[in-house]
Amino acid sequence: MIKKKIKNFDIQTLSESGQIFRLNKISDNLFSLIIDGIYLEIKKIDDSNFLFSCSNDYFNTKLVHFFDLDTDYSFYKKLANKNDIFLQKCIKYGENIKILNQDPFEMLISFIISQRKSIKAIRTSIERLCKMCSKKHEIISEFTNKKIIYYPFPTENEILKCKNELLNTCGLGYRKEYILNACRLIKEKRIILNDLFSLQSNELIENLMKFKGVGIKVASCIALFAYHRFDICPIDVWIKRVIEQKYNGKIPTKYLPYIGIIQQYWFNYARLEKLK
DNA sequence: GTCCAGGTGAGTG
DNA sequence: CACTCACATGGA
Numbered sequence: 001m002i003k004k005k006i007k008n009f010d011i012q013t014l015s016e017s018g019q020i021f022r023l024n025k026i027s028d029n030l031f032s033l034i035i036d037g038i039y040l041e042i043k044k045i046d047d048s049n050f051l052f053s054c055s056n057d058y059f060n061t062k063l064v065h066f067f068d069l070d071t072d073y074s075f076y077k078k079l080a081n082k083n084d085i086f087l088q089k090c091i092k093y094g095e096n097i098k099i100l101n102q103d104p105f106e107m108l109i110s111f112i113i114s115q116r117k118s119i120k121a122i123r124t125s126i127e128r129l130c131k132m133c134s135k136k137h138e139i140i141s142e143f144t145n146k147k148i149i150y151y152p153f154p155t156e157n158e159i160l161k162c163k164n165e166l167l168n169t170c171g172l173g174y175r176k177e178y179i180l181n182a183c184r185l186i187k188e189k190r191i192i193l194n195d196l197f198s199l200q201s202n203e204l205i206e207n208l209m210k211f212k213g214v215g216i217k218v219a220s221c222i223a224l225f226a227y228h229r230f231d232i233c234p235i236d237v238w239i240k241r242v243i244e245q246k247y248n249g250k251i252p253t254k255y256l257p258y259i260g261i262i263q264q265y266w267f268n269y270a271r272l273e274k275l276k
Numbered sequence: 277g278t279c280c281a282g283g284t285g286a287g288t289g
Numbered sequence: 290c291a292c293t294c295a296c297a298t299g300g301a
Contacts, residue, residue, distance in 0.1 A: 018282055115283040121299045122282080173297030178284090215284045236282035267282075 001142050002056050006069060007048050010096035014067075017268060019225045020100055021110055021123050022130075022153070030143060034130075035066065035103070037152040041143050053142040068098045068228075076261045081254065086246045087262065090269035097264050100225060104193040105186065106153045107226040108211065111218040112178050121171070128170040130154060133162040156183035178213025185211060193226075201229045224260045233259040238270045245275075 011031050015023045022034045029044040043051040052059055064070055077095060080087040113129075114122045133154035141148050154162075160183050167176055185191050191211070196204050204227055208219035220234035233239070233251070243249060255262050269275070 111282080114281090116281055116296085117283095117298075118281040118300065120281090120301095124299070171298055173299095174284095174295090175297080213284065217283055221282065234282065237280090238282070271282085 002052050002054065002059060003045075004050050004052060004059065005048055006050055008073065008096045009048070009050065009067070009069070009098075010094075011042055011044055011050070013094050013097055013268065014100070016119075016272070017094075017097060017264065018119050018271065019221075019264070020102065021119075021126050026144075032148075032150075034150055034152060036062065039137065039139060039148060039150040041141060043143055051143075065101050068101055071098070073098065073261075076258055079255065079258060079262065081252060084252070086242075087265065090265040093272075094265055094268040097261075097268055099228060099230065099261055099264060101228055102226050103153070104196070104222065104226040105156065107222045108182060108193065108208070108214070109153075109159075109179055111221045111225075112175055112182065112211070112213045113172065114221070115175065115213070115215075115218060125171045126153075127151075129159070129167075129172070132166040132170055133158045156186045159183045160187060175213060178211070182211045182213070197227060201231050204229065205232070224263075230258050230260040231256065233263045235263075236267075238267055238275070239263055241275055242266045242270050 011023070012025070014020065015025055015031060024032050026032050026041070031042045031044075033040050033042060038054075041053040045051065052063065054063070073096075077091050080091060109129075110122070110126055113125050117125065130151040130153055134151040135158075137150050137152065139148050139150075140146070159167075159179065167180075170176075172179065186193065191207065196207055199207065201223060204223050205216070205219045208214055208222050209216070214222075217234050217236055220232045223229040223232045224234060235243070243251060251259060
């Protein structure tokens with residue numbers, strides 16, 4: 001277990017941000033996270049002090065990048081136009097939101113599942129998929145001393161090997177075939193997710209949309225949350241409402257190079273305040 | 277029971 | 290090009 005002083009890190013808001021589905025609040029100020037096949041816990045001591053159940057080395061080499069801790073967000077927080085009271089309010093409301101650097105395959109499968117589902121339902125479905133396809137792991141929590149059972153996010157091979165009747169219990173509905181199809185394309189190396197990092201954003205989106213079941217919205221989420229493309233804006237039902245109601249249907253051009261992060265401020269506010 | 281959710285692909289005009 | 294429609298299922 002290590003202690004870290006981190007400024008502008010809001011794990012509670014991140015866990016509700018709709019970009020990560022396996023960061024869970026366990027109890028007051030205690031969160032669990034499954035990435036990279038491992039389970040770790042994060043305890044918030046106060047606004048800028050945290051405990052992590054991992055080594056200092058793992059924190060520095062993996063988590064700093066994952067949580068995007070080496071990026072200074074102060075520039076983005078100042079982007080709101082002077083007369084844009086709404087965006088100012090959104091930024092204040094979720095001022096320590098970050099755009100994470102998550103695994104492309106996990107984002108691909110997670111956001112295929114996400115279509116026409118609530119965030120709560122997405123989480124349930126993903127957890128079932130992990131439980132059905134992936135290997136069971138057990139560890140003892142460093143914080144609670146309780147036994148923890150967890151399942152890493154499955155690989156494409158593990159999903160393909162999973163029996164149909166098990167996959168059918170994951171609540172995937174019509175998305176099941178999309179997921180199997182995506183796993184086949186990856187297994188056959190028809191699309192290599194790690195090779196897409198070098199592409200321009202528009203080419204990246206184009207390539208992601210080769211997966212059946214991945215349209216412009218899901219491709220945009222993957223581009224933003226796995227490939228860190230701040231110039232990409234996933235437009236879902238919430239963002240549609242924001243653009244129509246607050247911006248007369250048009251995004252201010254000044255925001256376009258950073259619309260990914262701005263979109264996340266909008267989304268967080270609109271969803272948690274149930275903007276109608 | 278009804279309605280909605282971080283949408284997409286196929287079909288039609 | 291734009292527009293409509295079916296699509297499974299959980300959660301409120």
